[in-house]
Amino acid sequence: MKNQKKPPKCPLCSGTLEKGKTTFTVDFGSGVVVIRNVSATICSQCGMEWIDDDVSGKVEKIVKDAKNKHSVVEVLSLSA
Ligand SMILES: [Zn+2]
Structure with a gap:
């Protein structure tokens, strides 16, 4: 069997997926975290975004941090 x-x-729409950057916003109830420059896979047709697995780990950590600090609004940028 060949694995091509x-x-x-x-x-969702069978559109072409492309690697790109997105701004990811997480509302955790008592505050909001805005993370810019998040690498994601983005559909060129419907605009649906999937963030990468390694990035979602980072995002989780950032959100946890913001909760601990009781931040209301946290804006930061991820570099690839
Ligand atoms: Zn799509």
Whole structure:
């Protein structure tokens, strides 16, 4: 069996997925975290975004941090 790599397709609209950057906002109830320059896979057709696994770990940590600090609004930037 050959394991051929197909270009990724959007599960919603079958549009082409492209690597890009997005701004990710997390509302954790008592505050909001805005994270810029988050690498994500973005559908060129419907604009749906999926953030990468390694990034979602970072995002979780940032949100946890903001909660601990009782931040109301936290804006930061991730570099790739
Ligand atoms: Zn799509």
